[in-house]
Amino acid sequence: MDSAVTPTTKSLLDRRDAVLGPNMSTFYEDPVHLVKGAGVWLWDADGKKYLDCYNNVPHVGHCHPHVVDAIAKQAATLNTHTRYLHEGILDYTERLTATFDDPLNTALLCCTGSEANDVALRMAEAVTGKTGIIATDHTYHGNTSTVSQLSTTNTPKLGQSNHIRFVPTPDSYRPASNDPAQFFADQVSAKIAELQASEHGFAALILCPFFGNEGFPDLPAGFLDATLKAVHAAGGILIADEVQPGFGRLGSHFWGHQFQGITPDVVTLGKPMGNGHPVAGVVTSADIMHEFRTAFRYFNTFGGNPVSCAAAMAVMDVIESEGLMTRAADVGAYAKDAMQSLANKHEIIGDVRGKGMFFGAELVTDRATKTPATDYILRVIEELRNRGILLNKIGVHYNTLKIRPNLQFNRENTDQLIETLDAVLTDIQP
Amino acid sequence: MDSAVTPTTKSLLDRRDAVLGPNMSTFYEDPVHLVKGAGVWLWDADGKKYLDCYNNVPHVGHCHPHVVDAIAKQAATLNTHTRYLHEGILDYTERLTATFDDPLNTALLCCTGSEANDVALRMAEAVTGKTGIIATDHTYHGNTSTVSQLSTTNTPKLGQSNHIRFVPTPDSYRPASNDPAQFFADQVSAKIAELQASEHGFAALILCPFFGNEGFPDLPAGFLDATLKAVHAAGGILIADEVQPGFGRLGSHFWGHQFQGITPDVVTLGKPMGNGHPVAGVVTSADIMHEFRTAFRYFNTFGGNPVSCAAAMAVMDVIESEGLMTRAADVGAYAKDAMQSLANKHEIIGDVRGKGMFFGAELVTDRATKTPATDYILRVIEELRNRGILLNKIGVHYNTLKIRPNLQFNRENTDQLIETLDAVLTDIQP
Numbered sequence: 130m131d132s133a134v135t136p137t138t139k140s141l142l143d144r145r146d147a148v149l150g151p152n153m154s155t156f157y158e159d160p161v162h163l164v165k166g167a168g169v170w171l172w173d174a175d176g177k178k179y180l181d182c183y184n185n186v187p188h189v190g191h192c193h194p195h196v197v198d199a200i201a202k203q204a205a206t207l208n209t210h211t212r213y214l215h216e217g218i219l220d221y222t223e224r225l226t227a228t229f230d231d232p233l234n235t236a237l238l239c240c241t242g243s244e245a246n247d248v249a250l251r252m253a254e255a256v257t258g259k260t261g262i263i264a265t266d267h268t269y270h271g272n273t274s275t276v277s278q279l280s281t282t283n284t285p286k287l288g289q290s291n292h293i294r295f296v297p298t299p300d301s302y303r304p305a306s307n308d309p310a311q312f313f314a315d316q317v318s319a320k321i322a323e324l325q326a327s328e329h330g331f332a333a334l335i336l337c338p339f340f341g342n343e344g345f346p347d348l349p350a351g352f353l354d355a356t357l358k359a360v361h362a363a364g365g366i367l368i369a370d371e372v373q374p375g376f377g378r379l380g381s382h383f384w385g386h387q388f389q390g391i392t393p394d395v396v397t398l399g400k401p402m403g404n405g406h407p408v409a410g411v412v413t414s415a416d417i418m419h420e421f422r423t424a425f426r427y428f429n430t431f432g433g434n435p436v437s438c439a440a441a442m443a444v445m446d447v448i449e450s451e452g453l454m455t456r457a458a459d460v461g462a463y464a465k466d467a468m469q470s471l472a473n474k475h476e477i478i479g480d481v482r483g484k485g486m487f488f489g490a491e492l493v494t495d496r497a498t499k500t501p502a503t504d505y506i507l508r509v510i511e512e513l514r515n516r517g518i519l520l521n522k523i524g525v526h527y528n529t530l531k532i533r534p535n536l537q538f539n540r541e542n543t544d545q546l547i548e549t550l551d552a553v554l555t556d557i558q559p
Numbered sequence: 560m561d562s563a564v565t566p567t568t569k570s571l572l573d574r575r576d577a578v579l580g581p582n583m584s585t586f587y588e589d590p591v592h593l594v595k596g597a598g599v600w601l602w603d604a605d606g607k608k609y610l611d612c613y614n615n616v617p618h619v620g621h622c623h624p625h626v627v628d629a630i631a632k633q634a635a636t637l638n639t640h641t642r643y644l645h646e647g648i649l650d651y652t653e654r655l656t657a658t659f660d661d662p663l664n665t666a667l668l669c670c671t672g673s674e675a676n677d678v679a680l681r682m683a684e685a686v687t688g689k690t691g692i693i694a695t696d697h698t699y700h701g702n703t704s705t706v707s708q709l710s711t712t713n714t715p716k717l718g719q720s721n722h723i724r725f726v727p728t729p730d731s732y733r734p735a736s737n738d739p740a741q742f743f744a745d746q747v748s749a750k751i752a753e754l755q756a757s758e759h760g761f762a763a764l765i766l767c768p769f770f771g772n773e774g775f776p777d778l779p780a781g782f783l784d785a786t787l788k789a790v791h792a793a794g795g796i797l798i799a800d801e802v803q804p805g806f807g808r809l810g811s812h813f814w815g816h817q818f819q820g821i822t823p824d825v826v827t828l829g830k831p832m833g834n835g836h837p838v839a840g841v842v843t844s845a846d847i848m849h850e851f852r853t854a855f856r857y858f859n860t861f862g863g864n865p866v867s868c869a870a871a872m873a874v875m876d877v878i879e880s881e882g883l884m885t886r887a888a889d890v891g892a893y894a895k896d897a898m899q900s901l902a903n904k905h906e907i908i909g910d911v912r913g914k915g916m917f918f919g920a921e922l923v924t925d926r927a928t929k930t931p932a933t934d935y936i937l938r939v940i941e942e943l944r945n946r947g948i949l950l951n952k953i954g955v956h957y958n959t960l961k962i963r964p965n966l967q968f969n970r971e972n973t974d975q976l977i978e979t980l981d982a983v984l985t986d987i988q989p
Contacts, residue, residue, distance in 0.1 A: 144649045148656060150665045150848030154858060155642050162644040166637045184639065186860060192635050201631035205622050207596045208835035209614065212585050214592040219574045226578060235580045240670045240837045241861060247703050272857055273677050275704040282856075400860055405638035407670045407837040407861040418580030426712075427702055428584060430616060430830055431671060431837040 134159050137174065156521065157514050166191030168537045171519065182520040182534045182546055188376055188401030189447040190537035196404045199443035203436045210430055211238075217438035224445055225412065228383045230392050232414035237421075238433030242372040242399020243271030245409040248427065249368045249395045250275060250333065252417055255424035256366055256394075259330030263320045266295040267343045267525045270335060270370055271399075279335065292329040294320035298525055301346035302480045302491055303499055309348065314355035321363045331365045338385035338393075339374035339487065341533075344524025347482050353391050366394035366417070372409075373487065376401045377448050377536065380458025380485030388484070406440035407431070453536035461485035463540050464532070467547040475554045477502055482529075486538060489523070489530040494559060501526035505559045512553045518546060564589050567604065586951070587944050596621030598967045601949065612950040612964045612976055618806055618831030619877040620967035626834045629873035633866045640860055641668075647868035654875055655842065658813045660822050662844035667851075668863030672802040672829020673701030675839040678857065679798045679825045680705060680763065682847055685854035686796055686824075689760030693750045696725040697773045697955045700765060700800055701829075709765065722759040724750040728955055731776035732910045732921055733929055739778065744785035751793045761795045768815035768823075769804035769917065771963075774954025777912050783821050796824035796847070802839075803917065806831045807878050807966065810888030810915030818914070836870035837861070883966035891915035893970050894962070897977040905984045907932055912959075916968060919953070919960040924989060931956035935989045942983045948976060 134142070141162060145153055161179070165172040168190045171179045181191070189196065203217070211218060222236040239245055254260055264270070264279045271277065278290050296316040299309055306312035317334060324331040338353070339345055360367050374385030375398055382388040386396065394417060399409040413421075421427070431437065448454060465481060465488050472478035472490065479493035492502035492509070506522050509530075513520060523531035530550075534542070564572070571592060575583055591609065595602040598620045601609045611621070619626065633647070641648060652666040669675055684690055694700070694709045701707065708720050726746040729739055736742035747764055754761040768783070769775055790797050804815030805828055812818040816826065824847060829839040843851075851857070861867065878884060895911060895918050902908035902920065909923035922932035922939070936952050939960075943950060953961035960980075964972070 138644065141644045141646070141649065144653070145644075147845075148649060148652045148665055149641075149667070150845060150852050152852035152856075153641060155644065160642075160644050163637055163639055164645075166639065171637075171639070186640065187638065191639075192637065194635070197631065197634045200634050201627065204630055204835075205624070205627045207593055207601075207622065208617065209593055209596065209601070209621075210616070211579075211583060212590075214568065214571045214575075214585065214590050215594075216571070219571065219578060222578045223574070235578055237579070241674065241859070243674070243859075244671065244703065251704055272859055273674065273703045273705065274681055277855070277857075405634075405861070405864065405866065407867070415577075415580060422580050422582035425707070426582075427707075429671070429673075429702055431835070434835065436835065437837070 138162055158511055161514065161519070169534060169542055177517065179517050179519050180542055180545055182518060182532050182538070184535065185373060185378070185533045186400045186405050187535050188404055189444055189451070189453060190535050193404060193447055195447050196440055196443040199439040200406060200436060203439035208434055208436045211433050215435050217435040217442070218433040221438040221442045224442070225410070229396065229412055230387070232416070233392065233396060233412050235413060235415050235418040237411045237418065237427070238437065239409050239411070239429045240407045240431050241271070242397060242409050243273045243276050244429070245397040245399055245411050246270045246276045246335070246370060247273045248411050248421070249335070249397050251425050252395050252411070252413060252421040253333035253366050253368065255420040256417055257330065257332045257364055259332040260292050261294065261324030261327065261329035261331045262292060263294050263296060263317060263324070263334045265298045265336060265340070265343055267298040268337065269342050294323055296320055298343040299340060299346045299348060299352070300344070300525065301348060301482070310352045310355055313352070314359050317356050318359045321359065321365065325363065331363050333366045333368050334360050335368040335370060337370045337373055338389045338391070339379065341373035341487065342523060344491070344529045345483055345487060345489070351390060353389050357391050368395045368397065369393035370397050372397065372399035373533070376444070377454030377457055378486050380454060380461045383454065402444065403437060403440035404444050406437060408437035408441050448536070456539070457485040457536050460538055460540055460543060461488060464488055464543045464547070467543060471547060471551055471554070474551070477505065477554060477559060483532070486536055487533050489532045491524065491529045493528065501528035502559060503528045506530070508557050509553055512557055513549060516549050516553065518549050568592055588941055591944065591949070599964060599972050607947065609947050609949050610972055610975055612948060612962050612968070614965065615803060615808070615963050616830045616835050617965050618834055619874055619881070619883060620965050623834060623877055625877050626870055626873040629869040630836060630866055633869035638864055638866045641863050645865050647865040647872070648863040651868040651872045654872070655840070659826065659842055660817070662846070663822065663826060663842050665843060665845050665848040667841045667848065667857070668867065669839050669841070669859045670837045670861050671701070672827060672839050673703045673706050674859070675827040675829055675841050676700045676706045676765070676800060677703045678841050678851070679765070679827050681855050682825050682841070682843060682851040683763035683796050683798065685850040686847055687760070687762045687794060689762040690722045691724065691754030691757065691759035691761045692722060693724050693726060693747060693754070693764045695728045695766060695770070695773055697728040698767065699772050724753055726750055728773040729770060729776045729778060729782070730774070730955065731778060731912070740782045740785055743782070744789050747786050748789045751789065751795065755793065761793050763796045763798050764790050765798040765800060767800045767803055768819045768821070769809065771803035771917065772953060774921070774959045775913055775917060775919070781820060783819050787821050798825045798827065799823035800827050802827065802829035803963070806874070807884030807887055808916050810884060810891045813884065832874065833867060833870035834874050836867060838867035838871050878966070886969070887915040887966050890968055890970055890973060891918060894918055894973045897973060901977060901981055901984070904981070907935065907984060907989055913962070916966055917963045919962045921954065921959045923958065931958035932989060933958045936960070938987050939983055942987055943979060946979050946983065948979050
């Protein structure tokens with residue numbers, strides 16, 4: 130691998146190994162050495178320009194001037210914590226909670242999506258008095274000791290704690306049932322019963338309402354209705370992890386759970402919230418917040434500080450003033466059509482899926498058997514990188530192109546993506 | 560309580576209750592509504608100026624222009640994550656680890672001290688294969704589900720997990736033994752034996768090497784030597800939480816554990832690292848980092864991003880260029896002398912303690928019985944706030960003045976603090 134990289138890259142990799150330790154993951158065989166970002170663009174140290182079709186953290190565009198200005202101004206004015214009074218956190222959380230349906234009217238701010246999910250699990254414990262959690266078998270919700278246990282791909286050394294149960298990820302391309310909604314609800318109900326029979330009891334189901342890491346399957350309207358009913362009937366709560374689909378990314382709705390037509394009990398927020406500034410949060414009802422804050426003492430030093438709130442407020446400003454949710458809907462539909470056209474040309478594309486600025490295509494070596502083109506997709510991603518397109522893979526079989534650009538992505542960008550992908554699929558033989 | 564506050568404050572408190580939920584702690588009966596900060600100063604919405612003798616987060620001064628510029632410039636240039644290559648994290652972690660003794664040569668960056676301690680506990684698990692943790696009975700190490708269990712003052716609703724054991728906080732004013740170092744080591748050894756006899760085994764002792772939350776007792780040189788020996792003899796590791804004493808605050812040494820004359824196995828960093836920007840980290844040996852990164856997959860989206868590293872680098876710049884560690888030593892000695900003089904005048908001051916920019920005095924109603932003046936100190940702190948001095952209380956009996964200003968604090972500021980405290984102790988009768 131090292132032979133393929135420049136001396137500068139080699140030197141950076143060596144320094145990483147020495148001071149950051151081994152196994153620090155990078156993207157690509159020849160990792161990209163970035164120096165600049167603006168809008169949908171990234172530049173490397175050699176001046177090469179990349180179309181960023183992947184990174185959702187810079188939600189309103191890399192280095193958006195309105196967000197940068199808000200951070201710079203507030204950082205120069207005051208940055209302290211919530212044990213003093215400040216309008217910033219109030220103005221922001223009032224604006225944020227106004228985007229949710231009743232009774233999701235209160236918010237807690239922290240720094241990372243991991244911290245948000247860590248809090249959400251304690252909210253479930255506070256409300257139910259139980260600790261058993263259900264997640265899908267191909268998800269990821271964060272990196273704290275507790276939250277990292279929710280991922281089957283991230284098993285702790287001493288084994289998975291047995292208060293976690295996993296249900297099969299919904300797969301619209303290879304459906305397990307003719308009634309996927311009822312099938313999923315039945316799977317959840319079975320795990321609820323298991324937990325209720327255990328010492329842990331059942332506290333919560335946590336899921337991404339867009340099933341982003343699971344490969345964003347096409348699900349029928351009302352997919353989660355029966356599941357939510359089962360969760361509530363068992364005295365548990367539903368936690369919706371909106372770190373990926375939230376803040377207008379899906380185009381039609383501001384939140385993924387609104388697209389699903391459900392109101393969860395707790396919603397967690399992260400990555401895009403501050404356009405890269407570390408701010409995250411949990412939104413829930415006044416009752417659940419009260420239960421949590423009564424059961425647990427919680428203070429987060431950096432959480433909700435004036436600079437974090439200024440960054441997050443500026444992100445909301447830009448989404449609204451630049452009409453980015455509408456753009457996500459428009460460009461997303463355009464991109465999905467274009468990807469479908471590509472599927473008509475390239476046999477390797479087995480399924481086109483997604484919504485708004487979160488879409489992709491599942492690559493298969495054979496459309497009849499739907500055999501995942503897991504090795505092939507790696508070569509495609511590497512070659513796209515060489516041709517100036519950054520994206521990645523996802524899904525249960527890691528054979529789905531994950532295209533999740535920031536909301537500045539437009540039709541022209543889409544054309545460049547699709548044309549380059551067309552050329553790569555033509556040039557790289559399976 | 561509400562009757563004592565202005566209509567504006569009342570309105571802010573009402574908005575907090577509505578959108579943030581109940582039990583969001585504030586300082587003071589009449590919470591301070593801050594709008595501006597610079598150096599050691601804070602201003603409220605009415606233009607009143609406060610001398611900040613408490614907040615350690617803005618380590619090199621509120622809104623330090625060098626740090627603000629660094630954040631603004633990098634935020635306008637590029638902000639992404641560590642799966643791409645960037646010099647920022649390398650330049651910073653190389654500079655950071657150079658302040659540590661061998662073999663503490665590798666670093667992991669995250670966003671909060673809580674995340675750092677959460678990682679440190681997994682490092683202990685990775686190295687030892689055990690999960691039992693020992694902490695003092697009056698500490699606080701952070702707010703994740705796992706880390707919050709290390710605090711006896713923050714007990715989870717469903718009870719303390721039984722893999723945590725607590726040892727009595729060292730108390731130099733009311734010593735439990737003529738040989739406090741051996742006494743503490745013996746307490747730790749007893750808990751090690753308990754854990755070894757349990758299913759958990761013994762993984763780590765975690766402590767603040769300055770025992771900040773415990774009331775920063777005056778401890779003899781080599782206080783932790785026997786303890787560290789016992790920890791290592793049992794196959795465990797020592798985690799030093801440097802969130803409070805680190806980054807030169809103690810004046811004589813850059814890190815609290817260096818002041819103690821020991822080399823821990825893992826060191827955690829937080830609050831002051833980015834002067835308020837959410838950046839934190841874990842420093843350890845290459846071997847332990849390797850064990851951790853082999854046992855656990857860990858990625859932190861915001862951790863070590865270019866803006867966080869620029870903020871943290873700027874903090875190091877200012878500490879060095881403005882000689883802030885030397886100033887902490889000088890002003891700290893001056894302040895401790897002044898506090899001692901005050902103790903000669905005011906019978907209520909039972910003990911003066913501290914080092915560098917972390918000092919205080921224990922208030923007692925009777926020097927013979929050393930009865931904590933726990934109610935009185937609250938009135939003192941409130942009156943200091945009314946007279947423009949912000950500080951707080953700490954320690955096992957919550958009767959110790961906690962004075963922990965940022966490193967811009969000078970002799971003139973000390974004079975103002977001491978004169979005001981003198982007046983308040985005179986005016987407020989016990």
